[in-house]
Amino acid sequence: MKIARLEAHHLANIPIQPPPFRKLPNAEHALIVEIETTDGLIGYSMGGYTHPVVVDFLNHHAADLLVGEDASCIERVIARFDRHSVVRFMGRAYLSALALVDIALWDLKGKSLGVPVHKLLGGAPVYSVEELAAEAKHLAELGNLHLKNTVGRQAVPNPADDYLRMRAMREAVGPRVKLAMDGNSRMTVAQATKLCQMTEELDISFIEEPVIDNHPTQLRELRGKTSIPIAAAENHKYSARDLLVNDAVDILQPNVTNDGGYTAGLRIGMLAQAFGRSLGHGNGSGPHNIALQAALSNGGLVEYHFHKWMAYNAIFENVPQPENGYLQVSQEPGLGLNPKRGLIKEFKKVDRTSLLFSQPGAM
Ligand SMILES: [Mg+2]
Secondary structure (H helix, E strand, O other), rough: OOEEEEEEEEEEEEEEEOOEEEOOEEEEEEEEEEEHHHOOOOOEEEOOOHHHHHHHHHHHHHHHHHOOOOOOOHHHHHHHHHHHHHHHHHHHHHHHHHHHHHHHHHHHHHHHHHHHHHHHOOOOOOOOOOHHHHHHEEEEHHOOOEEEEEEOOOOOOOOHHHHHHHHHHHHHOOOOOOEEEOOOOOOOOOHHHHHHHHHHHHHHEEEOOOEEHHOHHHHHHHHHOOOOEEOOOOOOOOOOHHHOOOOOOOOEEEOOOOOOOOOOOOOOHHHHHHOOOOEEOOOOHHHHHHHHHOOOHHHHHHHHHHHHHHHHHEEOOOOOEEEEOOOOOOOOOOOOEEEOOOOHHHHHHOHHHHHHHHOOOOO
């Protein structure tokens, strides 16, 4: 996949539709870069910096420099470009030219591998509706009876989009598996209300942290508008007490590893009992939350995040493993969560700051 051609095109006066309250500009300029490889693939990029110096530089200097290079070795191509010291004097124009070459190369790489560039760059783990449904089906087939999905995660929370995702999950797993939603405190009351009202037909077992900051009176307002139970108190800006006295939640969610350990968890659990509320969940620290949930008569579900569950498995001996939706509480003395032999020594990271402070006489 060698670079056969690099060409920059300054496009001028491309008609555009201006916003309704403005007449001008009604045309745009753009700089398009094409990089073609010996096997016929073409990568494209576009920038708005169209100064003739940039166009000329790309078409002459950059093309001469890069034709013949392996387009799949982006790091090498960019380093070669960068080392060409004359370009450094061009300042912003140089950076713009460099950017367009780089973007076209990424486009080429994606095309040659058959993969979208966002996945090559890291691929943030947002499932498509199809992937979400497939994952839910897979987890249900493994015997999990409860699944929870994140909602309100868009830059502007979009209840209609979340409804479609939850509906796809419900269709994938059938009526037997319980489905819950986690808003991670991102929605307004109006957005959360709309989402709850739309998803009620999907038999949602609860919604976790639906509104911004877990504000107690806002949670209460939402609670009055939906039949879906409300859960909160994992991230306790407002205390469990505030949530209880404000009738804001159905389920309290202390996470022992974040929220004060078992001592605080016991107090919250007993307070919740006095208000006729249950406990549940508590983030991905499931193997540590089991002891609290199993200890109290109003204890409930324990949450396992897949990656954290795997981390627990990697670190500890005998981590309770979910089977058909249930966990067996360890009957070992203590928690039954002991690190594997030698593991701490092997993976201990030496922190330079703590070394400094541990030197004799250091203040
Ligand atoms: Mg959560």
